Amino acid sequence: MESPKSHLAVSELSFSLFQRPLHPELFTIYGRRHIKTEHYETSIWATGGSHVVSLYTGDVCLTELISAPGQLLPRRGLIERFQFRGQRSHKCTLSRGLSYMTDFQVEKMSTNLYRQSHQDLERFARNRGMFINFPELAVSGLEPFSYIDFEARRDELHIHSFHAYPEQVTIIKTQSLFDLHQ
Numbered sequence: 001m002e003s004p005k006s007h008l009a010v011s012e013l014s015f016s017l018f019q020r021p022l023h024p025e026l027f028t029i030y031g032r033r034h035i036k037t038e039h040y041e042t043s044i045w046a047t048g049g050s051h052v053v054s055l056y057t058g059d060v061c062l063t064e065l066i067s068a069p070g071q072l073l074p075r076r077g078l079i080e081r082f083q084f085r086g087q088r089s090h091k092c093t094l095s096r097g098l099s100y101m102t103d104f105q106v107e108k109m110s111t112n113l114y115r116q117s118h119q120d121l122e123r124f125a126r127n128r129g130m131f132i133n134f135p136e137l138a139v140s141g142l143e144p145f146s147y148i149d150f151e152a153r154r155d156e157l158h159i160h161s162f163h164a165y166p167e168q169v170t171i172i173k174t175q176s177l178f179d180l181h182q
Contacts, residue, residue: 010106010170013050013084017102018063019094020077021054030132035152039180042157046132046146049163053150055178060096064176066163084172102176114142114169121147121162129160142166155180 024045031046040057050066066084067073080090084106091101109117122145125131129149137144144164151158157178164171 010084010165010168010172012069013172014067014069014071014081015084015102015104015174016065016067016073016081017079017090017092017100018065018074018077019061019079020063020074021056021061022052022063022065022073026072027052030146031130031148033130033150035150035157037152037154039155040157040178042150042152042178044130044148044150044159046130046148048132048134049144049146049165051146051148051161051163053157053159053176055098055157057098057180058096060094060098062094062098062100062178064100064102064159066161066172066174097180099179099181100177101179102174104172104174107171107173109169109171111140111142111169114164114166114171117162117171118143118145118164121145124149137166139166142169 027047029045030048033044035042042055045052052065054063087105089103093099122131132146134144147162149160159176161174
């Protein structure tokens with residue numbers, strides 16, 4: 001399994017939203033979860049400093065992902081794509097009662113705050129979510145990591161992700177809501 005690309009500028013990363021599933025062969029997957037509820041199924045993949053989340057309900061699929069430049073991705077089904085710069089919110093409503101919204105922020109930190117965030121999220125992940133650490137890619141004692149927390153409710157899926165880049169002492173935080181209320 002190849003190591004994630006930790007030497008990227010955060011501003012080079014893309015956030016994409018697709019109205020279709022994406023093939024796992026496109027990604028190196030370090031951790032995965034599958035959730036099935038009465039109204040939907042979801043796949044969550046930690047892909048090394050990034051993630052892919054696909055929600056399926058009926059014949060509709062909505063997929064969010066964070067990707068590095070040069071990542072081979074299809075054009076078919078692309079709803080939105082934008083770079084990680086500052087803070088941003090995005091909402092969309094699809095036919096058949098599925099709506100989606102996300103907020104993200106790029107947080108530049110002090111070394112101590114980065115280290116403390118790493119410890120806090122790793123401790124929190126013992127009880128919920130998925131934590132992936134990459135100690136072999138540490139920079140000045142700071143390790144890149146990804147933490148993806150999820151809460152599956154009857155008609156909603158909440159995703160909180162934290163992807164850390166030690167070279168820039170930066171963490172990307174995303175919060176997404178897939179909502180099936182009609």
